[in-house]
Amino acid sequence: MRIGILTGGGDAPGLNAAIRGAARRAFQKGFQVSGIRNGWAGLLGRGDVEDLTPTSVRGILPLGGTILGTSRTNPMKEKDGITRVVALLQANGVDGLVAIGGDDTLSVAAAMSDAGYPVVGVPKTIDNDLAVTEFCIGFDTAVGVVVEALDRLHTTASAHHRVMVVEVMGRDTGWVGMVGGLAGGADLIIIPEFSVSLDQVVEHLHRRRGEGKDFSIIVIAEGVRMPELEPAVAAAAAAEKRDAFGHIQLAKQGVGDALSTRIEDKTGFETRVTVLGHLQRGGSPTPVDRIWATRLGVAATDLLAAGRAGVIPIRQNGEVTIVSLREVIKETRRVPRELYELSGVFG
Ligand code: F6P
Numbered sequence: 169m170r171i172g173i174l175t176g177g178g179d180a181p182g183l184n185a186a187i188r189g190a191a192r193r194a195f196q197k198g199f200q201v202s203g204i205r206n207g208w209a210g211l212l213g214r215g216d217v218e219d220l221t222p223t224s225v226r227g228i229l230p231l232g233g234t235i236l237g238t239s240r241t242n243p244m245k246e247k248d249g250i251t252r253v254v255a256l257l258q259a260n261g262v263d264g265l266v267a268i269g270g271d272d273t274l275s276v277a278a279a280m281s282d283a284g285y286p287v288v289g290v291p292k293t294i295d296n297d298l299a300v301t302e303f304c305i306g307f308d309t310a311v312g313v314v315v316e317a318l319d320r321l322h323t324t325a326s327a328h329h330r331v332m333v334v335e336v337m338g339r340d341t342g343w344v345g346m347v348g349g350l351a352g353g354a355d356l357i358i359i360p361e362f363s364v365s366l367d368q369v370v371e372h373l374h375r376r377r378g379e380g381k382d383f384s385i386i387v388i389a390e391g392v393r394m395p396e397l398e399p400a401v402a403a404a405a406a407a408e409k410r411d412a413f414g415h416i417q418l419a420k421q422g423v424g425d426a427l428s429t430r431i432e433d434k435t436g437f438e439t440r441v442t443v444l445g446h447l448q449r450g451g452s453p454t455p456v457d458r459i460w461a462t463r464l465g466v467a468a469t470d471l472l473a474a475g476r477a478g479v480i481p482i483r484q485n486g487e488v489t490i491v492s493l494r495e496v497i498k499e500t501r502r503v504p505r506e507l508y509e510l511s512g513v514f515g
Contacts, residue, residue, distance in 0.1 A: 170200040171472055172262040173220065175234040176207035176241075176273030179449055180294050180306025182457035183268060184228040184235055189465025190266045190290070191225045197473055202262050207269075208276055209241040211253040217260045229458060232309075232451045242412035243276055250276075254285045264472035266465070268292050270304070271497045272413040274480070278493040281478035288468045289480035289493050290461075294449055296343035298496045301482035305464075308456040310337065310448040311348045317444055318352025318385060325383040331373060331431055331439040333386045335424025337448050339415070342389045342503045344448065349387035350511055357511045358388040358427075361503045366396035369427070370434050372515060377437075384437075388427055390418040397426040419445055463488055 171194050175183050191201045203224070205216035228235055243249030253276075257265060264286035267277040270293030277287045291301045294310035314336055325332040334354070338344040342359020349357035356372055358364050369386070376384055393401070401421045408416040428441040453461065460483060467481035467488050479490050 169263050169473070170202060170261050171469060172202045172204050172217070172257055172260070172265040173236065174204035174207060174210065174265060174267050175236050175238045175292070176267065176269035176276070177238060177293070178240075178270070179233050179238050180292050181232045181309035181449070181451060181453035182305035182461035183233070183292060184231045185453060185458045185461035186268050186290050186292070186305060186465035187235060188225045188228050189462040190469045191220050192222075193466045193469040195222055197469070199469075199473070202260055203236050206237040207239040207241055207273065208243045208253065209239040211256045212241065212243060212246060212249070215256045215260065217256075217262075230452050232453065240272070240411045240413060242272065244279060245412050250279050250283050254280060254283060257285065264288070264477065266290060266468040266472065268305070268465075270295065271298060271500070274298075274493055274497050278478070278497060281493060286472060286477035287493070288471045288477060289496070290464045290468050291480060291482055291496060294337060294344060295339045295341055297339065297341040297500045297502070299499045299501050300491055300495050301484070303460045303483035305457055305461045306449065306453070307343065308454045309451070310344050311351065312454055313448045313451070314344060314348025314387070314444060315352040317442065318348070318354060318387070321385060321442060322353065325385055328438065329382040331384045331386065331428070331437050333388060333424050333428040333431070333439060333441045335388050335390055335419075335441065335443045337419070337444070338389045338391060339418060340391045341500060342391075345387045345389035346503045346507060346511070352387075353385070353514065354387040354511070355384045355515050356386045358386065358392050358394070359503055359508070360389055360391040360393065362505070362508050364394070366394060366430055366434070369431065373431065373435055373437060376515075386427070388424050390421070390423060392423050394423070394427070396430060397423055401426055419443065
């Protein structure tokens with residue numbers, strides 16, 4: 169048997185641990201392994217497929233990024249895209265594919281599965297927004313980066329008695345902001361799931377000053393839409409090109425920058441902005457990301473070996489559980505009110 173491994177969408181720390189897990193299990197079973205280069209792009213045109221060997225996956229556990237490369241290419245936007253992708257895999261003798269990715273990559277995997285090709289997914293996204301699963305590769309590391317940044321920003325904010333606005337990733341959800349903000353002791357966390365007005369932000373800052381707290385740390389998720397920050401943000405959005413999955417680059421909307429400007433205008437408090445950007449996606453994965461990426465990578469190969477397809481191993485109640493690919497992409501998982509309200513205790 170020969171399995172293929174592909175990583176798609178934005179990179180995330182822990183992808184290499186998953187590649188290693190899937191490949192090493194395959195070698196243990198006497199299978200051959202093909203690495204697909206640059207996500208779905210490597211299965212279009214003439215294809216870009218290489219043999220993976222025990223040597224090629226050696227030493228990659230602690231590495232960020234992905235040794236296979238990635239892209240946001242969407243075969244479903246190409247004429248006969250799914251048929252061509254399947255034909256290329258078959259032409260390379262690949263009997264089943266491990267597709268490691270978020271909702272975009274996994275939606276292509278589900279379409280291939282519907283077309284009858286054996287695909288197993290592995291959940292990856294620093295946004296942590298896949299349904300059902302308690303774990304997505306990269307989220308834990310991204311949160312760690314946010315926490316380290318907030319720890320550092322606290323000392324300089326306190327020294328200068330400033331307001332620090334920190335913009336974090338997360339696309340349309342607030343998981344990175346919420347969990348990172350709570351763990352890093354942010355005073356206010358603004359996420360897409362729960363709206364906050366500029367007046368409420370200003371009131372919050374005045375209240376803190378009134379209580380003798382002469383600095384503040386505000387975390388804002390890149391996907392927040394605050395009417396008072398328009399039109400700057402809306403203009404940036406309108407000018408943006410969409411990728412093949414229909415996403416704009418939310419970072420270019422600059423909500424953090426717009427918020428810090430408005431805060432300074434309205435309060436006169438000295439305010440600075442830090443946009444964490446792709447720092448949240450780079451570097452070495454945490455132990456949690458390494459272990460779970462490894463477990464799920466190994467499980468993915470086991471599923472293909474057992475003739476299971478159209479499924480994805482996920483973490484549920486702390487265990488590896490198998491669900492259908494469609495289940496994890498059926499909706500965007502959002503931050504629940506209970507978690508959000510916890511942040512109100514610490515403002
Ligand atoms: O989906 C992961 C993510 O990092 C989002 O949080 C962010 O909006 C987006 O990808 C950034 O994408 P790119 O790498 O194309 O700038």
